Amino acid sequence: MKYVALVYYQESTINDMTEQAWHDLNQECLGCVEKLTEGGHYLAGQALQPVESATTLRVRDGEVQLSDGPFAETREQLAGFYLLDARDLNEALQLASHIPPARLGSIEVRPVRELPPKDEENR
Amino acid sequence: MDLEQLYQQHSRQVLATLIRLTGEFELAEECLQEAFAAALAQWPSEGTPGNPVAWLVRTGHHKAIDHIRRQQTARRHSELLTPEVEGPSDQGTAIYQDDLLRLIFTCCHPALGREAQLALTLREVCGLTTEQVARALLQKPATLAQRIVRAKRKVREARIPYEVPDQRELPTRLPPVLQVIYLMFNEGYSATEGARVVDVSLAAEAIRLGAMMSRLLPRPEVYGLLALLLLHDARWAAREDGEGNLVTLEEQDRSLWDQGQIEQGRHWLMQALAHPDPGPYTLQAAIAASHADAKDPASTDWAEIAALYGLLYQKWPTPVVALNRAVAIAMRDGPAHGLALLDQLAADKVLQSYHLFHAARADLYRRCGDRDRARLAYQQALTLVRQEPERRFLQRRLEELSSS
Known part of the structure; x- marks a missing residue:
């Protein structure tokens, strides 16, 4: 069985963190990925840029509608995800517009955030 | 230099x-x-x-x-x-001109909210300071600065490309740019009250931007928009009296209309109409030009204007266009015809809370001589109106009704 673990937090909590605390959290995440990989459980994962970099896409009557932000209807539930490799936002949106449920609900397109390199002393 | x-x-x-x-x-x-x-x-x-x-x-x-x-x-x-x-x-100026277009299309990218597009365009493309943009849009400088910072961060983080859309993308990417210019013009045209300290004219900036777009991206709908802005702006001096009261098109002193600007507007309208299938801005410009052609209100060609609104409604079936079309038909065929059309529109939620819908009904009742219904409709409009000059105008009409 494969499972998706979706990560949620209040961005304000992160924004209030000191640089050191944020750094430590990232390092902890790297360690977690390492452990899961060793155990053979880690398939893929990706951190995301803050929610304000999100664009929401819908296709209605064959027309692509874009809006700034993550404003999915609260009655919509997360149904899956695609990890896309695109040159820039335009290409990402163009690819996302072909995801069939774009016609029914909405697709939030958000850039991934590369985790920083692992600290030397932790090795 | x-x-x-x-x-x-x-x-x-x-x-x-x-x-x-x-x-x-x-x-x-x-x-x-x-x-x-x-x-x-x-x-x-x-x-x-x-x-x-x-x-x-x-x-x-x-x-x-x-x-x-x-x-x-x-x-x-x-x-x-x-x-x-x-x-x-x-x-080699072409690539540099393309840079200006790149900047415009980036600031008006559809992944940015409309307000962010407008603020970013005024700041980056028009070169206004953050304080000037804030004053012009009647917002706090801090709020506006934050909006601009956020928009730039999104451009960077989401990787919005710095490019001019290709022919395939242009049909979806040009409309937001034209909308931003149109919105900029309307903000400048209507935000007079409480904004006396404004030291920049958004209407003038919008016209400048429209002219720049016409040069950089010659397309019929770009010409149409520029024509519309020029023709509307030409009536600027006549739309308020000495005390800041609104003067309707019908009552305006037409000698105050800027004939030079009307000529420019007509020129761009002709360029736009040289292409088949005119878009919404071109049609609105044609309506404005038709008004400009009339020496006095009585010689207005309402048949032409009603027909143009009909075409516009086909392109752009919004309740507000339907309202304007009904008013034009009323002017062509008599107020009773217009009222019948407005009754059909009365169920529309948008129009129910739109003061100009009630003001239009009031005016048609007034023209029919039905003072009671006119009075009720003016009162309804007064509960919905937000801008002070418009409120005073409606109040004046209501008082005229009672005193005559």
């Missing part, structure tokens, strides 16, 4: 090119300022270079490279280390 003049005419061009070369809004802005500072220091003694814009781009670009070196992130930006030696030459 003095430097201030040069800044006004070319700083946006230099900025647009520096954003392409550096890939960053903030860095490009900083280097733009530094390039002009360098010009201020050097040109008086060394003389003005033959191609000042090329000099400014080159200097700004070198400053950017210095900045990046200092930040020691040169490895990530290695492409910057081969500075572009060529400046904009007379032959």
